[in-house]
Amino acid sequence: xxxxxxxxxxxxxxxxxxxxxxxxxxxxxxxxxxxxxxxxxxxxxxxxxxxxxxxxxxxxxxxxxxxxxxxxxxxxxxxxxxxxxxxxxxxxxxxxxxxxxxxxxxxxxxxxxxxxxxxxxxxxxxxxxxxxxxxxxxxxxxx
Numbered sequence: 001x002x003x004x005x006x007x008x009x010x011x012x013x014x015x016x017x018x019x020x021x022x023x024x025x026x027x028x029x030x031x032x033x034x035x036x037x038x039x040x041x042x043x044x045x046x047x048x049x050x051x052x053x054x055x056x057x058x059x060x061x062x063x064x065x066x067x068x069x070x071x072x073x074x075x076x077x078x079x080x081x082x083x084x085x086x087x088x089x090x091x092x093x094x095x096x097x098x099x100x101x102x103x104x105x106x107x108x109x110x111x112x113x114x115x116x117x118x119x120x121x122x123x124x125x126x127x128x129x130x131x132x133x134x135x136x137x138x139x140x141x142x143x
Contacts, residue, residue, distance in 0.1 A: 031050045
């Protein structure tokens, strides 16, 4: 599901150079691990600020393609963290100004088997608390 576009010979991922995308993954994963160790959640805007602070190409949330790219970035990180540790690191990322995660989070959580399919909104709230606690517990134990 990698989006690619030709610009010279450089391969692009969601409009970003491959090396930038890799750096964005590293920066975001480290930031989320820092949040987990500090027992806190974050939001899309804060993640984007961290990316920008590292002088990487930040997302513009007024663009649908950039919103999708942020979801892809967080999804890749969650796949890795789930495969390696049984946790979805992106469970810490809330929609700006809210307490919920994006729709793509639930789709990925179902695909990974982290949650059962067809949860009600109430069940999602319970599951999000459980998934968030699992991430924080993992990083607290890793200290």
